[in-house]
Amino acid sequence: MTTKLLTNLAGLALFSSMAAIPVTAGAADLDAIGATIAEHQKLPAFVPAGEPFDAKTCMADKKLMVVSFSSAVEFTGGVATRMTEIAKEIGFQYDHYQTQGQPSQWIQGINQAVTQGYDLVDVLMSDPRVLLPQAMQVDQAGLKVVAAHASGFDTPAPEPFQNVHIDYTQAGRLMAQWAILKTQGKANVLAIVAEDSFSANSLQNGIKEVMDECEDCKVQYINVPVTDWATRMQSTVQSALLRDPSVNYILPIYDGMAQFVVPAVELTQSANRVKIATFNGSPYVLQLVQQGKVEMDIGESIDWVAHAIVDAEMRMLCGLPPVEDPKVPLYIFDASNADTAGKPPQISTGYGDAYLAGYRKLWGLQ
Known part of the structure; x- marks a missing residue:
């Protein structure tokens, strides 16, 4: 063997042995x-999840329903309520089917979406595995069925659910x-x-x-x-x-x-x-x-999450490329900044407001 080849082989062997060494939490x-x-x-910046589009025009005749895991839970109920309010600002119908975390209520809401001719139903933050039979019925009826904020990128919801993942x-x-x-x-x-x-x-x-x-x-x-x-x-x-x-x-x-x-x-x-x-x-x-x-x-800001889900679902109905990552930021609160959430803390407070103008520009509303 040549000297150069021996050197390269030795380097590869060293690299392989180093790769097998457990990583320790050293200074680096x-x-x-x-x-x-x-x-x-750092205060979160707004990052769009897709290209700009005319939301008001493409959503004018659409009708959506959110059936949340529980309307009584502050986070899930808050996101669902904001989704309906955001839709109203854009100019389309988005109804919140109220639940108290009971599977029978989720099923009733899904059935109502089918019988009343909705375009999309979102089983917000529920476990999609337990609603798979209903999801298949929704799909057969021609509606889109979405599992929003239900899992991370590594755990997709089963078909026919469409995902709006959170990291x-x-x-x-x-x-x-x-x-x-x-x-x-x-x-x-x-x-x-x-x-x-x-x-x-x-x-x-x-x-x-x-x-x-x-x-x-x-x-x-x-x-x-x-x-x-x-x-x-x-x-x-x-x-x-x-x-x-x-x-x-x-x-x-x-x-x-x-x-x-x-x-x-x-x-x-x-x-x-x-x-x-x-x-x-x-x-x-x-x-x-x-x-x-x-x-x-x-x-996670409830209001930011709601905007991100509405954005992803509008893209589904407007024939745009699906959102792979809704770009919802994770923001760390500790003793240094917890007071920015309010005294006492308030929903969606402390995250800044960059996303508000960001989404309105993205949707062609300004």
């Missing part, structure tokens, strides 16, 4: 994580990265998941992806189904903290879990060593951030 890794966190602490996987990554950064690569994480929620898979994937790359970190996953949060969440977390006193971070994948996690931390007298980082940006949890009981909450 922590710097990269810190840069990612800092990027998500749940990135939210999971950010929670894990926050814990690693704050512990300087020594995170011992208790991740609370809810496997009966369709989006939980993407969130857990994001956490796992990051934690698997940190050699000196540990993570344990505890599944508490949504229906058991009120009865089992607090006791489950308390037991886990007492069983492992070295846990230093709890990552509840939805901030609706926080109301049960915070008391568990306080009752085990763990608040000095155990911090909480979570996701959704619900006003009552942002208030816990202001109070120092939750360290970090990754927020």
Whole structure:
């Protein structure tokens, strides 16, 4: 062999051996994580998900219905209500079929959309797997059926559902990265998941992806189904903290879990060593951030989410290319900026208003 070839082979062997070495949270890794966190602490900028179009003209005769997971839940009900208001501003009909989280109500709403000749029905934030028979009927009737804000890019809804994804996987990554950064690569994480929620898979994937790359970190996953949060969440977390006193971070994948996690931390007298980082940006949890009981909450603006979903659905009905990424930003709230959400925190407050002019220009309304 020539000297040059031997050198190249040696280089390839070295590269291969390096690739097999577990990644540790060294200074360079922590710097990269810190840069990612800092990027998500900047006030979000508007990024269009597609080309501009004349929304008022192409939507003039369209009729849509949103059947949300629960109209009584602040986030889901708030998004659904704003979707109908945004449609009214544009000039088309979008009705909100009210539910209280009951599958029978979802089915009734879907049936009504079919019998009353709607063009599109959105089962907002519901698990599309449980509505697959109804979705097939909707598709056969010639309506578009959408699962908006139901899962991340890595977990598409089953056909015939059309997706409006949210980057749940990135939210999971950010929670894990926050814990690693704050512990300087020594995170011992208790991740609370809810496997009966369709989006939980993407969130857990994001956490796992990051934690698997940190050699000196540990993570344990505890599944508490949504229906058991009120009865089992607090006791489950308390037991886990007492069983492992070295846990230093709890990552509840939805901030609706926080109301049960915070008391568990306080009752085990763990608040000095155990911090909480979570996701959704619900006003009552942002208030816990202001109070120092939750360290970090990754927020989504309800109003921004509603605009993004309406944009994607209009493109479906107007024959435009589908939205692959609705460009809904994830914005980190902590002690440094939680007050920008209001005192007390308000829905869709603290994210800036760049998206308002952005969408109106995108839709040809100004």
